[in-house]
Amino acid sequence: MVLPNRQSKLKKITKIILADDHDVVKHGVEAIIRQNISGPIVIKVASTNELRNQLLAHKDIDLVILDIKMPGGNTVDIVKDIKANHENIKILMYSAHDEPQYAVNFIRNGADGYLSKSQPLEKIALAIKVLENGKRFVDEAFDEDLINRKGEKDLSLSNLLSHREFQILSLLATGKSNIDISEELNLQKSTVSTYKKRIMQKLNIDNNIGLVDAYRTDFKISSN
Amino acid sequence: MVLPNRQSKLKKITKIILADDHDVVKHGVEAIIRQNISGPIVIKVASTNELRNQLLAHKDIDLVILDIKMPGGNTVDIVKDIKANHENIKILMYSAHDEPQYAVNFIRNGADGYLSKSQPLEKIALAIKVLENGKRFVDEAFDEDLINRKGEKDLSLSNLLSHREFQILSLLATGKSNIDISEELNLQKSTVSTYKKRIMQKLNIDNNIGLVDAYRTDFKISSN
DNA sequence: TAAAAATGTAGTTTTATTTCTACTTTTTGT
């Protein structure tokens, strides 16, 4: 996947959706926005469903500030969706996780920024200004290099693994045994083993736990 | 473990430590406190270490508002510690997790209240008032019954499992194999297996993933 | 487009884990 060019048309950000399941977070963010930006409209939602509804209801959203973990699921997909259907809505991921891999993944899938919740709240205002100028905002902590460097590889697991491998990983992640899986997929046990080994090789992980963690975060995160 | 009597001496809450690794959360909570309580002192910390330091530095803390998940680890232990050493500091757990089991566990280990971050922020003010009156505050959502009912059992894993069992679970949770563990602890492989089986029985879990999830959340949470 | 790499699949062998059983030592309940 090639990183898209972010020098899109500049437009003042005035209508914002704040998506986070925690009321405190929404309060905090809204407060800082109101202090720093003149008269923005802020819509608050607490789930991916609500978010989708609001996106349908309002045609002129400029920015979505999106918690990476929300009830209702896979926020990577939401990011892809939004970018596919409303290309000039900016997306700022706001996350409880500091691992740079997360940031990489979201950015590669279309998010325009990534900010950690542990950062000073004021950075939100900064981030918005940066986005407003058509640039990408990624916390220094995440070493923007990491995101630009390394060619154009998509580091998400579904891309790193073959379909079959990913499928098997997903079954492993639910706690199924090799045998369960071989039956479910009508394969030999040894075949499942081979897949598992290849997955582990590709991800450079050598135990089930790591595999599951990788699956859940959709990343190869060294857990040692 | 028997629930302690919470009708302790009433004292106005004026000095509060806010422990949370997310700046937004601290901002939001501080704001709501300042709006609702006259002139409290609010000390903010972002890790369990800082928390311990501030507890040493200030002798007159009335309340600790504590994120259940913080860098530096096991907050159940912190709760126990605080209650053991400063019996009139109140503790309000503030959590991103809605599972009642969490609440139960913290309350049983000495916390005076449990509030979910997804609840309206204003509830913080309410909770503080309740605590100030010497009562326990638990979100209605968690059905206080659950906490009082069911005898006096401590549902935390370290209590449910024997020392050895817990020790082995903790090693399993790091991804170690039975053999690794048997070597590390100088046991037969079969012994490790036996422990593992007993742990699984006790927790009613039948795969490694569930085991690790249980360990990480310090609870038996059915993951199906 | 030919060669190289990746993918989908298994058989066989080696190794690890589970099961079943059992025995001793602690702990607990009455």
Added chain:
DNA sequence: ACAAAAAGTAGAAATAAAACTACATTTTTA
């Protein structure tokens, strides 16, 4: 204080998983 339950430990047998090897098919790539 004594029986019952829980905890700590293993050996042997049964079962499952991992490693190694192998071989068609696709897919990439130089």
